Amino acid sequence: MRPRVSAALFLALTCTASSATAQFTAFTANSCSSDVSIIDVAARTVTATVAVDGRPKGVAVTPDGEFAYVVDAGADQVWVIDAKKLKIAKTIRLGDYAGEHNLQSIAMSPDGAFAYVPRADAKTLAVIDTKTRRVAATIPLGDVPEGLVIDSTGAFAYVGIGAQWVAVVDLASRQVVARVDLGFSKLGPTDLAVLPGGEIVYVATQDWYVKALDPQTNTLLTTLTTASGDVFGLAVTPDGSRLYATEFFAPAVLVVDTDTNLLVTSIPLTSRPRDIAITPDGALALVTGEQNLSPTGNDVTVIDVASNTVAGAIPVGCGPAAYQSAIVAAGGGRPDHESDSGTLPGRAVGGMTLAIDESLMTNDENPFSTLGAESSADF
Numbered sequence: 057m058r059p060r061v062s063a064a065l066f067l068a069l070t071c072t073a074s075s076a077t078a079q080f081t082a083f084t085a086n087s088c089s090s091d092v093s094i095i096d097v098a099a100r101t102v103t104a105t106v107a108v109d110g111r112p113k114g115v116a117v118t119p120d121g122e123f124a125y126v127v128d129a130g131a132d133q134v135w136v137i138d139a140k141k142l143k144i145a146k147t148i149r150l151g152d153y154a155g156e157h158n159l160q161s162i163a164m165s166p167d168g169a170f171a172y173v174p175r176a177d178a179k180t181l182a183v184i185d186t187k188t189r190r191v192a193a194t195i196p197l198g199d200v201p202e203g204l205v206i207d208s209t210g211a212f213a214y215v216g217i218g219a220q221w222v223a224v225v226d227l228a229s230r231q232v233v234a235r236v237d238l239g240f241s242k243l244g245p246t247d248l249a250v251l252p253g254g255e256i257v258y259v260a261t262q263d264w265y266v267k268a269l270d271p272q273t274n275t276l277l278t279t280l281t282t283a284s285g286d287v288f289g290l291a292v293t294p295d296g297s298r299l300y301a302t303e304f305f306a307p308a309v310l311v312v313d314t315d316t317n318l319l320v321t322s323i324p325l326t327s328r329p330r331d332i333a334i335t336p337d338g339a340l341a342l343v344t345g346e347q348n349l350s351p352t353g354n355d356v357t358v359i360d361v362a363s364n365t366v367a368g369a370i371p372v373g374c375g376p377a378a379y380q381s382a383i384v385a386a387g388g389g390r391p392d393h394e395s396d397s398g399t400l401p402g403r404a405v406g407g408m409t410l411a412i413d414e415s416l417m418t419n420d421e422n423p424f425s426t427l428g429a430e431s432s433a434d435f
Contacts, residue, residue: 079096079097079098080097080098080335080336080340081094081095081096081097081121081139082094082095082097082333082342082356083095083115083117083124083126083139084115084344084356084372084373085112085113085114085115085126086112086372086373086374086375087111087112087113087129087374087375088111088373088374088375089373089374089375090107090108090109090110090111090112091105091106091107091108091112091373092105092106092108092112092115092124092126092137092373093105093372093373094106094139094142095356095370095372097335097340097342097358100358100368100370101370102370102371102372104142105373106137106142106143106144108126108128108135108137108144110128110129110130110131110133110135111128111129111130111156112126112127112128112129112135113126113127113128113129113159113160113161114126114127114159114160114161114162114173115162116162116163116164116171117139117164118164118168118186119164119166119167119168120168121139122138122139122140123136123137123138123139123145123186124136124137124139125137125162125164125171125184125186126162127159127160127161127162127173128159129156129157129158129159129160130156130157130158131153131158131159132149132150132151132152132153132158132159132175132177133147133148133149133150133159134147134148134150134159134162134171134173134184135147135148136148136189146189148184148189148190148191150173150175150182150191151175151177151178153175153177153178157176158175158176158177159173159174159175159176160174160176160202160203161173161174161202161203161204163204163205163206163213164186164206165206165210165227166206166208166209166210167210168186169185169186169187170183170184170185170186170192170227171183171184171186172184172204172206172213172227174197174201174202174203174204174215175201176200176201176202178194179196179197179198179199179200179201179217180194180195180196180197180201181194181195181197181201181204181213181215181225182194182195183195183230193230195225195230195231195232196232197215197217197223197225197232198217198223198232198235199217199218199221199223200217200218201215201216201217201223202216202217202244202245202246203215203216203245203246203247203248203260204216204248205248205249205250205257206227206250207250207254207257207271208250208252208253208254209254210227211226211227211228212224212225212226212227212271213225213227214248214250214257214259214269214271216244216245216246216247216248216259217235217244217245218244219240219241219242219243219244220237220238220239220240220241220244220245221235221236221237221238221244221245222235222236222238222245222248222257222259222269223235224236224271224274234274236269236274236275236276237276238259238261238267238276239267239276239279241261241262241263241265242261242262242263243261243262243263244261244262245259245260245261245267246260246261246262246288247259247260247288247289247290248260248290249290249291249292249299250271250292251292251296251314252292252294252295252296253296254271255271255296256268256269256270256271256277256314257269257271258290258292258299259290260287260288260289260290260301261287262286262287262288263285263286263287264281264282264285265279265280265281265282265287266279266280266282266287266290266299266301266312267279267280268280268317278317280312280317282301282303282310283303283306283322284303284305284306285303285305286303286304286305287301287302287303287304287310288302288304288329288330288331289301289302289329289330289331289332289343289344290302290332291332291333291334291341292314292334293334293338293361294334294336294337294338295338296314297313297314297315298311298312298313298314298320298361299311299312299314300312300332300334300341301332302329302330302331302332302343303322303329304328304329304330304346305328306322306324306325307324307325307326307327307328307329307345307350308322308323308324308325308329309322309323309325309329309332309341309343309359310322310323311323311364320364321364323359323364323365323366325343325345325357325366326345326350326351326352327343327345327346327347327350327351327352327353327354327355327357327369328345328346328347328348328349328350328353329343329344329345329346329357330343330344330345330346331343331344332344334361338361339360339361339362340358340359340360340361340367341358341359341361342356342357342358342359343356343357343359344356344357344372345357345369346375352369354371354372354373354374354375355369355370355371355372356369356370356372357369358370
C-alpha cells in the first residue's frame with residue numbers, strides 16, 4: 057500500500073429548499089481533530105461538530121440528508137452519523153485490519169440503498185446495505201483501491217486501483233466488467249468524477265496528469281497535463297460544462313472546459329487544496345485547504361463559480377487534506393436546529409482569477425494540453 061503523509065477532510069452536500077431560497081449543508085471529515093464538521097454553506101459557518109474515535113476520511117450522505125456515512129482511515133469501520141441528532145447512530149465493522157490509510161473513500165448509490173467502500177487491505181469493494189446497516193456483499197477488485205465514483209444512473213462504479221488502472225464495476229451483478237489502463241503514474245488514480253450524462257469519466261492520478269475515459273468503450277480518450285502537477289480533487293458542474301481540479305502545490309484550482317478539455321482559468325488560493333465539491337445549483341465550489349507551508353489552511357474556501365473568484369473561507373477542524381477525494385452528494389435533510397421545508401436533489405461540489413483566452417493558445421501553451429487518445433501511455 058502507498059504511504060500516506062497527511063490527514064484528510066472530505067465534503068458531502070445536502071440541500072433543502074424553502075420558498076425563498078435553497079439552503080446547503082456541507083459535511084467535512086477532519087482526520088487529525090477526529091471529528092466531522094457540519095457547515096451551513098449560506099451562513100458560511102460550522103453549525104455543529106460531531107466527535108468520532110478515529111481518523112475520519114471519506115463522507116457519503118443518504119439522499120434524504122438524514123445520515124452521513126464516514127469511513128475511518130485508521131481502522132476497518134464506517135460510522136453512521138445521525139445528522140439531526142448529531143451523534144453516531146451505528147458503527148459498521150468491515151473487517152479486522154487496523155493499519156493506517158486502509159479506508160480512504162466512500163460513495164452512495166443515487167437511491168441511497170447502498171454505500172460502497174474501497175478496502176485497501178482486502179483489495180475489495182465493500183457494499184453496505186443502508187437499511188440494515190450491514191455489509192451486504194464484497195466485490196473483489198484484484199488490486200489496492202482508493203478513489204471511486206458512481207455514475208448518475210447508479211449502474212456502474214469506477215474505482216481507481218493499483219498504479220495505473222480503473223476498475224469498472226457493474227453494481228447490479230456486483231462484478232468487475234472491465235479494467236482501463238491509464239498508463240503508469242507515480243501514485244496511481246486517486247480521485248474520479250463523471251459528467252452528468254455519463255459521457256466522460258475523469259481520473260486524477262496525483263502527478264502531472266488528469267485522464268479522460270470513455271465509459272462506453274472503457275478506453276482512455278485523452279491525457280491532460282497540468283502546470284505544477286499533483287492534482288488531488290475533481291468535481292464537475294451540474295450542467296457538465298466545467299471540470300474543477302485542485303492543484304496542491306500551486307496552490308490553485310484549475311477550471312477546464314469539458315467540450316475541449318482545455319484550461320479556462322486558474323484560481324490562485326492561499327491554502328493548499330485537496331478536496332473539492334460543487335453545490336447542486338452550480339453556484340459555489342467548496343475546496344478543503346491544508347495548512348502545509350501555506351499562509352492559511354484547515355478551512356473550506358468558497359469559490360463563486362460564475363466569476364471564478366474566491367468568495368470567502370470557512371474554518372473547520374484539523375486535517376483538511378486527502379490523497380483521494382470522495383466527494384458525494386445528497387439531497388434534503390438538515391440538523392434539528394434548522395427548519396425543514398422540502399428537499400431538492402443534490403450533487404457533489406468546490407482566488408483571484410487568471411483569465412486565459414483559449415483561441416490565442418496552442419496546446420503547447422495550455423497547461424491542460426491534450427497529449428493523445430491512446431488507451432495507454434508510456435510516461
